Amino acid sequence: MLQVRNSKWKLDRKMRAMWLQLGLWMLLNEAAHARLLKFTNVKCLELPTNAGFCRYDYCRLKVVRRNQVELSLKVSLLQLPITNLTTRLQCFQRSDGYRPFVYNILFDFCKLMAARKYRLSFERFVFDTIREHSNFNHSCPWTENYMMVDKFALDFTKVNMPVPTGVYRLDFTFYAYGIARTLTQVFFEKLD
Known part of the structure; x- marks a missing residue:
């Protein structure tokens, strides 16, 4: 028993x-x-004020596998060296069209790239996330004849953004010498 x-x-x-x-x-x-972050679209526009300053060679998304999409883009710079480069970074959330969402920042791109200990900010977070997949590794004067991002995929373990579930758009407007030259719109979705 x-x-x-x-x-x-x-x-x-x-x-x-x-x-x-x-x-x-x-x-x-x-x-x-x-949790899932994935790119849904990308648009690269040369603005009318560009005047032969730069040209997009390619701007595309590539589906690697389900729910993993890589962003690649290359901009040829036609007037070198560039000593004054400013960026406006805007965030939009889709809700009956795209509406401004939290961030609208204008910053000196040259200072951001030069300072390893740049203040903790949204722009530092975004460009540090992109840095290892790009040639954004030095400060101004910019002497390379291109700027590129190669095979960058959103990874929630590295890009833990405190935003609600939804569809978002990040606008990167690059200004050289105070004149808007290009606009890159990156669309992504956050799912829970």
Whole structure:
């Protein structure tokens, strides 16, 4: 009788351990896939005030696998060196059209790239995220004949943005010598 109870106890313990492992696996698996950031579109525009200053060679998204999309773009710079480069970074959320959402920042791109200890800010966060997939690794004067971002994919583990679920657009307007030259619009979606 005692032997039957012990074997039943061992079986119950094994079953509980198995169910606990299964439950933990399901919970962790769900947590790993619960949040998702992915690009949905990109538009690259040379503004009318560009006047032969630069040209987009390519601007595209590539689907690598389900829910992973990579952004690649290359801008040829035709008037070098560039010593004065400013950027306006705007964030929009889609809600009956795209409406301004939290960020509208104008900053000196040259200072941002030069300062390793630039103040903690949204623009620093965005460009540090992009940096390893781009040639944005030095300050002005900009002497390379192109600017590029190559195979950049949004990864929620690295880009943990405190924004609600929805569709967003980031506008990057680049100014050289105070004149707006290009506009890059990056559309992405956050899912929970």
